[in-house]
Amino acid sequence: MTHPYLPSPPLPDEEHARALLRHMLLIRRFEEKCAELYTQEKIRGFLHLYIGEEAVAAGSIPLLSPDDSVVATYREHGQALVRGVPATTVMAEMYGKLEGCARGRGGSMHIFDAGTRFFGGNAIVGGGIPIAVGLALAAHRERALGHRSDPLRVTACFFGDGAVAEGEFHESMNLAALWQLPVLFCCENNLYAMGTPLDVAHSETELALRAASYGMPSWSVDGMDVLAVVDATRRAVEAIRGGGGPHFLEFRTYRFRAHSMFDPELYRAKEEVERWKERDPISLLANRMREAEMLDDLGMEELEAEVKAEVEEAVRFAEDGSWEPVEELTRFVYSDSGGVGGEAT
């Protein structure tokens, strides 16, 4: 079943609202710095920015517990930062430095972090979705074995509208629904699969309807309104933990920047981008907080300063990092070639 957008939920308390704003601002400033570093050739390869979509990660991920798991895509800096992967190790990863969260092996598209159960950073569209189903299957079996009592561990799986056209998406939806696994499917519908518009790629553009056909609760959510994201995610996560099986959330969002640093953006009009920027998720929340007198210029400056310091620290950490010795090139092809062999438990 699909629902039209619900009215935006009321503001939470000041502390919570500030945390949401801070997460979004951190992603924004972190990525603006990344774009700058890319032009300086400090960051190479592919760089996919999340700017414009911050409300999705900032609103959803804090509702997970440390025991839960996150599977994300190649546009995952935001998810990683909100999940608690330190900005320092994320930035070092983007530099390709040994101190990166994946020893610099993966770069921007492949953030992995065992400590926060962050399972990538998967750069094949749709490829991470079956893995999320498997993590949920493990959680399900773990409970069957009596190793853990309720609540169930939840696996949150992020992917874009493009992935909904992939077979792996549909196979995974079927498996998760069939076996009633604790997966939260988070579809970040930013209207373009790279440069292909939604209606050029999908026979049915109401993506929540596609998910609903697998018999799972699925809602469309205003992905620019972080409070709507929080509200929908909270309801879905509570239901999943209670044994309600997988849920699908379509977050309607928009990326303000190009698909990657190579994208000349021939496929969309500047006016369209400008129109979406009027619903900038950071301004939307900040304005409401101002109206409620939770935030003033000074408060915003303080927040900006905090975030700036965190980003600067991350850059310093990455700059000071080292290169993995070439002798270690073949390490971790197999666990016995020097791997630690410690899968998450």
Add this chain to the structure above:
Amino acid sequence: MTTTYRGAVREAIREAIIRDERVFLMGEDVGRYGGCYAVSKGLLEEFGEDRIRDTPLSESGFVGAGIGAALGGMRPIVEVMTVNFSLLALDQIVNNAATLLHMSGGAFNVPVVIRMATGGGRQVAAQHSRSLEGWYAHVPGLKILTPATLEDARGMLWTALEDPDPVLIFEHVLLYTMEGELAEDAGAVPIDRAAVRREGRDVSVITYGGSLHKALEAADRLAEEGVSAEVLDLRTLRPLDTEAILETVARTNRAVIVDEGWRSGSISAEISARITEGAFYHLDAPVARVCGEEVPTPYPKHLEDAALPQVEDIVEAVRSVLPRSEGGGS
């Protein structure tokens, strides 16, 4: 006790499920049907649906779920009905299972075991007769096992499950009905070494999987002609036991490689290259290969037979590398 290859695999699965609560079997028709090749017959009744899990026809989905479950601390045995269908799961096997440990800088290893039937010889035509284990052996990060004996069918699975990394096990379809004696206490076997199945002096026949038995039969026939052929069973295609290959060639100075896969870009080509690199000066004759004909395997028996390595082809290839006087070449 007398058992079959199928029975040995089944016993290995039973043992694993009993020994380790994290182990479960998942795949198409593994439960109610009893396994496409009857390997898991009776296991659903014995262990229930949590341990013997029928999946929909979603190779990419359930192989990926196996990878995810392994990441989540389980020890899944994923059965893909045949290697032909595993192509639908290539993304998960090659892009994820093989890659995650290295790409995550050692953060996440993937202890999944993926079993599948392979090979031709049952007149089921091109889309059901492929031998693609050599392809998979191309990929760093995977381990590729090809059990050809009852002991290996029984013993490789447990070792594979204890391995921290993804292991693919290829079971040749013609072997499932093979009968023989297996010790009551047969158990885990190493998965990193080749084995000399028959000692010989004149030539080394290097092979694996379903072709092992053809090679042994060829060796019997050659013995009648006074030719002493050594037969090396590779057992594992990745990592390849290069040392064992070079040792046997150093002993016999002649090599014939038998591989049901296609010749071009194949595991047989790799073995030949390693012999050239490591044992060139031991060779008294060029390396010979007996491979699958480079065609999609046809249905009619006479054409299928012609497309796959046969005992007579191996005998001929051996004769071709022997000096005239020894080979009885006529």
